Amino acid sequence: MTVTYTARVANARFGGFSQLLLLWRGSIYKLLWRELVCFLGLYMALSAAYRFVLTEEQKRYFEKLVIYCDQYASLIPVSFVLGFYVTLVVHRWWNQYLCMPLPDALMCVVAGTVHGRDERGRLYRRTLMRYAGLSAVLILRSVSTAVFKRFPTVDHVVEAGFMTREERKKFENLNSSYNKYWVPCVWFSNLAAQARREGRIRDNSALKLLLEELTVFRGKCGMLFHYDWISVPLVYTQVVTIAVYSYFLACLIGRQFLDPAQGYEGHNLDLCVPIFTLLQFFFYAGWLKVAEQLINPFGEDDDDFETNFLIDRNFQVSMLAVDEMYDDLAMLEKDLYWDATEARAPYTAATAFLLQQPSFQGSTFDITLAKEDMQFQRLDGSDGPLGEAHGDFLQRLLPVGAGMAAGGLLGRRLSLMRRKNSCVSETSTVASCACAGAADGAAPECGCGDPLLDPGLREPEPEFPVGPEMPVPGPAPESFTTVPMPAPRGPAPPWLPSPIGEEEESLA
Numbered sequence: 001m002t003v004t005y006t007a008r009v010a011n012a013r014f015g016g017f018s019q020l021l022l023l024w025r026g027s028i029y030k031l032l033w034r035e036l037v038c039f040l041g042l043y044m045a046l047s048a049a050y051r052f053v054l055t056e057e058q059k060r061y062f063e064k065l066v067i068y069c070d071q072y073a074s075l076i077p078v079s080f081v082l083g084f085y086v087t088l089v090v091h092r093w094w095n096q097y098l099c100m101p102l103p104d105a106l107m108c109v110v111a112g113t114v115h116g117r118d119e120r121g122r123l124y125r126r127t128l129m130r131y132a133g134l135s136a137v138l139i140l141r142s143v144s145t146a147v148f149k150r151f152p153t154v155d156h157v158v159e160a161g162f163m164t165r166e167e168r169k170k171f172e173n174l175n176s177s178y179n180k181y182w183v184p185c186v187w188f189s190n191l192a193a194q195a196r197r198e199g200r201i202r203d204n205s206a207l208k209l210l211l212e213e214l215t216v217f218r219g220k221c222g223m224l225f226h227y228d229w230i231s232v233p234l235v236y237t238q239v240v241t242i243a244v245y246s247y248f249l250a251c252l253i254g255r256q257f258l259d260p261a262q263g264y265e266g267h268n269l270d271l272c273v274p275i276f277t278l279l280q281f282f283f284y285a286g287w288l289k290v291a292e293q294l295i296n297p298f299g300e301d302d303d304d305f306e307t308n309f310l311i312d313r314n315f316q317v318s319m320l321a322v323d324e325m326y327d328d329l330a331m332l333e334k335d336l337y338w339d340a341t342e343a344r345a346p347y348t349a350a351t352a353f354l355l356q357q358p359s360f361q362g363s364t365f366d367i368t369l370a371k372e373d374m375q376f377q378r379l380d381g382s383d384g385p386l387g388e389a390h391g392d393f394l395q396r397l398l399p400v401g402a403g404m405a406a407g408g409l410l411g412r413r414l415s416l417m418r419r420k421n422s423c424v425s426e427t428s429t430v431a432s433c434a435c436a437g438a439a440d441g442a443a444p445e446c447g448c449g450d451p452l453l454d455p456g457l458r459e460p461e462p463e464f465p466v467g468p469e470m471p472v473p474g475p476a477p478e479s480f481t482t483v484p485m486p487a488p489r490g491p492a493p494p495w496l497p498s499p500i501g502e503e504e505e506s507l508a
Contacts, residue, residue: 003302026302031289032282039281042252050256064261069254076247085240086291088232093294097305099223103129103314106213107321113206114195117327124195125322131184132217133315134162138181139221143228144298144307162315179225221350224310232295244288248281279362299432305465 003026009016010247024030050062064275107129107433114125137157158168189211196207255277258267297305337343347355 028286032286063258066256069250073250073254078247079242081243089291089294096227099220101130101220103318107318109213110209111322113210114200116200127320129318131188135184137162141306147307332450
């Protein structure tokens with residue numbers, strides 16, 4: 001089974017991982033002890049031969065060989081090659097687990113779209129989920145040695161109840177030399193279409209949703225097949241293995257302790273056991289063993305996937321979901337917080353301290369600014385309130401030329417427009433400023449009686465002189481149709497909103 005130690009490291013504490021070092025099942029000691037004993041035995045044999053078997057002349061030659069191997073062993077890029085390889089293998093290992101075909105989403109869709117409490121409706125739902133489980137069993141027995149040992153032949157699959165004898169005949173009569181794990185998915189699609197024709201599936205949208213979930217399920221089965229087919233390139237595995245083995249083969253000779261009396265540099269101490277060389281072997285060879293175990297997680301190692309457990313679990317929960325739990329609802333009742341304005345679940349005494357902690361609002365809520373840093377600044381760099389800049393915005397956009405000076409007609413209209421907007425904004429809470437002024441017998445100050453705003457009192461607009469470069473248009477031809485121009489509109493009612501006036505009020 002998979003080695004699970006999650007509860008042991010739920011909280012970080014002093015020496016939290018140290019308690020994991022004494023575990024045996026799934027440990028590095030269990031994987032590596034044979035290689036470690038072999039390496040140490042060869043090292044001790046060479047050391048004993050150097051000390052007690054070789055002659056003085058042979059010892060001098062062996063010492064030169066030791067120095068040579070120790071000098072050039074570091075040229076082998078063990079860390080670089082091994083690090084990238086293990087990263088690739090671990091990423092591939094986790095992706096294979098994500099491709100395990102789980103029926104949870106599919107069984108919920110089947111229970112919600114295939115209707116009928118009678119025996120035929122129950123038969124539809126159970127058969128659909130049995131086909132999904134059969135497809136998973138067929139692909140897992142193709143990639144997992146543990147599942148293949150459980151179902152070595154199709155007869156075992158039939159005897160286990162995943163396939164009927166009639167379905168087995170149809171399965172074996174299909175003339176295909178390729179893996180036929182996809183056949184139950186086709187049966188699933190045909191049965192779902194038949195249920196739609198009989199009205200068990202009420203609309204095409206429900207059928208579409210059901211087939212989409214089936215497509216996801218079948219896609220995961222297909223990815224497992226491809227992961228089993230396309231392995232990590234063999235040349236990469238060979239390069240890593242040769243790099244590790246050749247490095248420690250050189251260490252068998254290069255890490256020998258030499259006679260200190262000979263005066264070799266770095267050989268001032270004579271020990272029997274190379275402690276740090278053994279640690280280096282433990283790390284590098286253990287790293288290679290990790291990749292060796294994870295490169296195919298469908299075997300029978302301690303940390304391989306529990307495929308037989310997943311088959312049992314998936315088959316049981318899928319049948320429960322579409323059969324016993326179909327249309328099985330508890331009576332609707334008001335929840336405990338029906339009349340509460342702020343619903344909050346209670347806390348136990350062990351977790352009551354969490355109530356005193358403020359809720360997280362965002363990382364910027366703790367930032368404080370000085371009052372002068374929170375004032376808006378004008379973009380033009382001039383002084384004065386921010387609203388005045390917006391009041392002069394239209395004036396800055398209008399060109400100033402002949403007949404358009406500040407004292408001209410356009411300037412007066414712009415001034416009256418500002419007064420009018422100000423009047424409209426102020427009368428948003430009063431009936432009419434003109435009427436209010438009339439009631440008091442005073443002249444209105446809002447410009448309602450201004451000649452430019454009253455069509456009857458408006459003075460005629462001056463005609464601009466026409467130069468020689470601007471020819472006067474002649475009479476329109478008879479073929480043209482004269483379109484009457486709309487009459488000038490009078491002042492806007494005081495209850496009509498004014499965007500310019502309201503903008504000035506908001507900025508002021």
